[in-house]
Amino acid sequence: MSFVSLRTSSLTLATEVGEAPAGLTEFWIIAGYLLLLILLGFFASRLFTGTKSDYQLASHSIGPFLLLMSIFGTTMTAFALLGSTGEAYKEGIGVYGMLASSSGIIHSLCFFLVGIRLWSFGKRYGYATQIQFFRDRLDSDLIGLLLFPILVSLVIPYLLIGVMGSGTVIQTMTAGAFPDVQRFVTESPATSGGFPKEFGSLVVCCVVLSYVFFGGMRGTAWANAFQTIVFMVLGVVTFCVIASRLGGEESLLDNLRKLGEAIPEDKATRVEMSKTKFFSYLLIPLSVGMFPHLFQHWLTAKSAKSFRLSVVAHPLFIMIVWVPCVLIGVWATSDLIPANIPLPKNPNAVLTVLVKNLTGPILGGLLTAGVLAAIMSSLDSQFLCIGTMFTNDIATHYAKEGRFTDRQEVMLTRGFIIAIVALTYWLSLFESKSVFTLGVWCFTGFASLFPLVVAAVYWRGLTKHGAFACVLATIGAWLYFFREAGYGANRTYTIDLLGHEVMPVAAIFAMSAIALVGVSLVTSPPKEETLRKFFSDDII
Amino acid sequence: MLRFIWPLVILLLILHQDNWFWDDGTLVFGFIPVGLFYHACISVAAATTWFLVVLFCWPKGLDEKVSHESTKGEQSV
Structure with a gap:
């Protein structure tokens, strides 16, 4: 039976026996999760003191745990869950070494060698953005004008990936929830009746905007910490459920052994991977040293000691998220996958398809929330960062001294954040697969x-x-x-x-x-x- | 302080390029391919290295110095 007929028949059966249509449970779980985030932003906003430093940097008040969770959440995008599974499905276990264990070494190196020094300069001289630091350090105003468009241009595609990805995930996981709404019907049965992706992207943008707008950096850090816990826990739960459904044995260990033995030779090794390409991938994680949104997170630290937990725990957190996803990806290449689960051509959809077909609607809804958590925990920092850069590096930098009050600068930052969210959403409406x-x-x-x-x-x-x-x-x-x-x-x-x-x-x-x-x-x-x-x- | 960090990090980077397990599909504990298990161990080794760095190479007195200088800066403003 094909995937199309499977979904159609389950939809018909659900309607006939009066059950909720497929995808509706997932829809309500996603809606509940997004509502929780708005409430979190609302509570964070009650602690907002009204100053620019508090809005942009949480008044340098973030302690070790929140710093770890917010930095980890920011660096892990949807790629950490969907991409890792998809890449392992395509390339085998080598993706872990190529992207994850290398990041464990290099990210912490950047936090320690670059992050702490930049934090100390930021705290001493009152910086909120990278460009303020470079202008001072190099005695050059022009370096800011050169770097600003480059940094913003490199962040925007990154934002687009998140906005477009969130809409796609919501539509796929809620497929079948609204079979009677003509506007929601699509040609592909895998998405038909689902919440349309342009609406899903819009809702995600509005939710992120709400807690960033009202809560500023504090709201962002809290939301990131909460969302990081959500996607880490749900990732492990999903791993255990999928292992149990695919293995069909009594204990988790028996299931893991059965699945391990079924992994094809080329996916359990790196025979098809170039050694020098693998080596050159070591340079990619150095990007965290120049991410403008990570620079801003570093400056939120209460003290240099707050970095300690992030430096030590970051490699372990990467391992907790990536190892289960990589294993799921290589299991998907084995012959233990039931014939009635048609694996998609797009590797990034492998995890979503397995969850939808092997788990119940509640876990499916929760996992979607986990994927959205990974996406939003990066989006929020990037939106806030670009708003902060526009305010500090352009608007107030080129205005006369004293032109804006502190409160006006907060409003300016909020205004720029709204503008960048609107621009990103507008750009996401133009279907461009290459953006991924x-x-x-x-x-x-x-x-x-x-x-x-x-x-x-x-x-x-x-x-x-x-x-x-x-x-x-x-x-x-x-x-x-x-x-x-x-x-x-x-x-x-x-x-x-x-x-x-x-x-x-x-x-x-x-x-x-x-x-x-x-x-x-x-x-x-x-x-x-x-x-x-x-x-x-x-x-x- | 850097002289203590670099040898450890370089050792980790050398160990990261595990040509010796490249085409070995042995299952550790009967379920995890050795190439993946080895790199999970690299993640644990990285965390251990950074733990040692935090214990023995952490900049001393930095918080006090930064706090003193930022207070001085605020007063002069």
């Missing part, structure tokens, strides 16, 4: 700018000309390779570097670092007063 392939290109861009932030905090010899050369080399090389990859259309695009297959990030990163060092060595360094400001003590 842009994710890795965004990470490549941020990772290639990493030499800039490391040099800014550790190298006295960095000059503004060196910084310009680094940014221009990065963007030039990025555009070149992006065009070569058919503007993201070629999803498996790699380059040949000295006879080895590597990701484009390896070449762009090398050019960025060479330009930065080369130009800095032949141009005059910043003023001694500036260097004293940033290198007066040996922090790390």
